[in-house]
Amino acid sequence: MMIPSNRNKVIVIGGGIHGCATAYFLAKRGQTVTVVEKDHIARHASGVNAGGVRTLGRDLAEIPLSLASMDLWKKLHSEIGVYAQAFHPSFYLKVAIDEEGYALGSARAEALKHAGYNHEFWLDASDVQDRLPKLTTPTYGGFLVEGDGWARPWLIVRGFAQGARQYGAEIIEKCNVFGLELRQNCWYLKTDKGVFEADYVVNCAGAWAADLAFQSGEPKAPLSAYAPMLAVTESKPPILPAVIGVLGHTLSLKQLDTGQFVIGGGVRASANLSENSGEVVLPELRESMQLAARLFSDISNAQIIRCWSGIEGYMPDNLPIIGHGKQPGLIHGFGFSAHGFQLGPAVGEVLADLVMGQQPRVPLDAFRPDRF
Ligand SMILES: Cc1cc2nc3c(=O)[nH]c(=O)nc-3n(C[C@H](O)[C@H](O)[C@H](O)COP(=O)(O)OP(=O)(O)OC[C@H]3O[C@@H](n4cnc5c(N)ncnc54)[C@H](O)[C@@H]3O)c2cc1C
Known part of the structure; x- marks a missing residue:
């Protein structure tokens, strides 16, 4: 009622x-x-x-909610007006760079097919390379979602x-x-x-x-608090038209319209709820940064200008x-x-x-x- x-x-x-x-x-x-x-x-x-706006790689149980949300993101201007310009749709590619990643991709493709979802497409290695001409690591292919992208969250x-x-x-x-x-x-x-x-x-x-x-x-x-960490680089010429993830690895990588790379993807430190604070543990972030530089060698020339974390609740x-x-x-x-x-x-x-x-x-x- x-x-x-x-x-x-x-x-x-x-x-x-x-x-x-x-x-x-x-x-x-x-x-x-x-x-x-x-x-x-x-x-x-x-x-x-x-600021990752991603339907790709969601738990099967979460896909309907995520797709419904993407419907709203696509018409965000009619809801929040000029603020919607903070959303930059492009495409999301989650690539496999090793056999483990490829096996995860195959299992995921099967699970998606079985559940009747077709919003994630598997691209073979040459299509991935066409989409990402500056990629410097060979892949076994990867999942693509058109229209996923990034936003300035605040x-x-x-x-x-x-x-x-x-x-x-x-x-x-x-x-x-x-x-x-x-x-x-x-x-x-x-x-x-x-x-x-x-x-x-x-x-x-x-x-x-x-x-x-x-x-x-x-x-x-059973909610646990942690502080996922991120790093941002200085500005560089545009090389990355998509948001990138790697199957079986913790990386999320994007290049903003300012030319800066934002690197993260799940590595997390401890959080203190009563003090409103989260740690930043640089050695743990380093792995994501190294992987980003391996995928796109141009990134290895970009200086990190800031690292931070935010407090998040995990189930x-x-x-x-x-x-x-x-x-x-x-x-x-x-x-x-x-x-x-x-x-x-x-x-x-x-x-x-x-x-x-x-x-x-x-x-x-x-x-x-x-x-x-
Ligand atoms: C570093 C990092 C990177 C992430 N990257 C992505 C990404 O790329 N894509 C993605 O989809 N998600 C990402 N997430 C997750 C996403 O940011 C969160 O899931 C989401 O923002 C949670 O929103 P919320 O409104 O539930 O919580 P919050 O943003 O934490 O808001 C909760 C609010 O409640 C207030 N509050 C708490 N207790 C009280 C109280 N007692 N009285 C009054 N107010 C109170 C807090 O001050 C806080 O402002 C990331 C998270 C972090 C930290």
């Missing part, structure tokens, strides 16, 4: 991409919604990630936040939620800006979300938690395990659906909060 407009109040905890996109879709549909963010919009994973989050505001949402920064309690069908949120009341709470608190939920009386979700099965909590009026969206940025627009839409009692357009069973 749909809740009547402007009667029930929704509070979204967390001003990352999932919180802001949820607020956007709720406000657009006429709901009264407030986002409370302990730091500022896009301060954590959503603002500092690699601009996309700001776009959703700004869009939400334009539809009447309130966004309150520097507002830490430290208590969350349900009494007589009303949620009370204790914050450093006073107590807020809500009929619905959407928990998009990223790596902090499981502790917050547990404190409110939910079962403890044991690398799938997010999206769904109703145990208690009425509490809805969770967290645990995106270092690949949630691309999912953001669709997650915002499905979380808004759940608040409003509407049927999400993709199945969410694999993401049930009670699956552990």
Whole structure:
């Protein structure tokens, strides 16, 4: 049953991409919604990630959500206007550079075929080389997705936040939620800006979300916090028209329109939630940098100008938690395990659906909060 407009109040905890996109879709549909963010919009994973907008290589259970999200990315301009220019669609290529990678690719091709998905195409080695003329390592071929690409993440989050505001949402920064309690069908949120009341709470608190939920009386979700790391180089002439991954290796590589290479792909250090901080361990990032330079020898001449990390929440099965909590009026969206940025627009839409009692357009069973 749909809740009547402007009667029930929704509070979204967390001003990352999932919180802001949820607020956007709720406000657009006429709901009264407030986002409370302990730091500022896009301060954590959503603002500092690699900006990879990738449907390629998703867990089979996540593909419908990822494809639904890509539909929204493609028409983002009609949702967030000029901020959508921060998305640069191109193509994504995940290549095999050894026999192990080729075996992984073959198994993946079989699994995709069996499940009926055809958005990832296998290219043979010569087609890969045609697509990437500056490639300096032979490949066994690779998966291609046209239309995947990269974005400047903090601009996309700001776009959703700004869009939400334009539809009447309130966004309150520097507002830490430290208590969350349900009494007589009303949620009370204790914050450093006073107590807020809500009929619905959407928990998009990223790596902090499981502790917050547990404190409110939910079962403890097995969420672990880590700090995935990235490096960016100085600007170089354009050589790389795609985002690159390597089957069986942790590399994600792209060249921005500034000419800078962004290198990462999953190597992670430790995170400290109470101090809002993540480590950077250079020796562990080095492997990704060396692999990038092996694939494109031009990269070996590019100086690294900065390394950083962001705090992210990981689930044991690398799938997010999206769904109703145990208690009425509490809805969770967290645990995106270092690949949630691309999912953001669709997650915002499905979380808004759940608040409003509407049927999400993709199945969410694999993401049930009670699956552990
Ligand atoms: C370095 C790095 C690279 C990545 N690269 C990619 C990529 O290329 N592609 C991709 O798809 N994904 C990528 N990811 C993953 C992606 O960034 C995340 O999955 C996604 O941004 C998570 O968004 P979120 O809104 O759930 O969480 P967050 O962005 O962490 O937002 C949660 C917010 O909740 C706030 N909050 C927490 N507790 C409270 C509280 N008690 N009260 C108020 N506010 C609170 C936090 O301050 C935070 O701002 C990467 C992540 C990192 C860190």
